[in-house]
Amino acid sequence: xxxxxxxxxxxxxxxxxxxxxxxxxxxxxxxxxxxxxxxxxxxxxxxxxxxxxxxxxxxxxxxxxxxxxxxxxxxxxxxxxxxxxxxxxxxxxxxxxxxxxxxxxxxxxxxxxxxxxxxxxxxxxxxxxx
Numbered sequence: 001x002x003x004x005x006x007x008x009x010x011x012x013x014x015x016x017x018x019x020x021x022x023x024x025x026x027x028x029x030x031x032x033x034x035x036x037x038x039x040x041x042x043x044x045x046x047x048x049x050x051x052x053x054x055x056x057x058x059x060x061x062x063x064x065x066x067x068x069x070x071x072x073x074x075x076x077x078x079x080x081x082x083x084x085x086x087x088x089x090x091x092x093x094x095x096x097x098x099x100x101x102x103x104x105x106x107x108x109x110x111x112x113x114x115x116x117x118x119x120x121x122x123x124x125x126x127x128x129x130x
Contacts, residue, residue: 001031003072003111007103010074013039013054014105020044021051027076028054030062033069038062055087059094070094074101080109088118096121 006029014027019042026042040057055075062070073091075083080102083091091098096115103109115121 001035001037001072003074003101003109004107006031006037006072006074007076007101007107007109009037009039010054010076010101010103011105011107013041013058014076015041017041017054018043021046021048024077026054028058029074030055030058031071031073032062032067033071034067035071036062036065036067038065038067053084053087055083056090059091068094070098072099072101074103074109076103076105076109078104080104082112082117085118088114089122092118092121092123 009029010027014025017025019025021044028040030038038058038061040054042054044051082102091114098114100112100114101109
């Protein structure tokens with residue numbers, strides 16, 4: 001799957017976001033090591049702490065489907081914003097070698113590595129340790 005296809009999948013997932021409080025829709029598309037695509041969107045809640053980010057929805061769904069290793073993640077917001085710290089740490093659990101594409105609804109994107117977004121990360125028990 002190309003980066004453009006992954007970003008397009010995140011754009012489509014963004015359309016399903018439930019963001020009635022912030023009006024800030026986010027879509028994510030996660031490519032597993034085996035080549036399967038898993039998407040997610042943000043789901044807000046009146047109690048903001050219960051809101052779930054698109055990135056964590058995609059990763060949790062992938063884990064629930066039996067995946068533990070990921071190739072790439074595309075995240076699309078209206079302004080190509082980076083992931084929040086919680087999502088960075090959540091994804092770090094599955095390894096720092098994740099390519100991340102940060103895009104906007106036009107399809108424009110930039111590429112970064114998770115390790116760049118979370119330097120000197122707290123490791124925990126991640127799959128990259130065996």
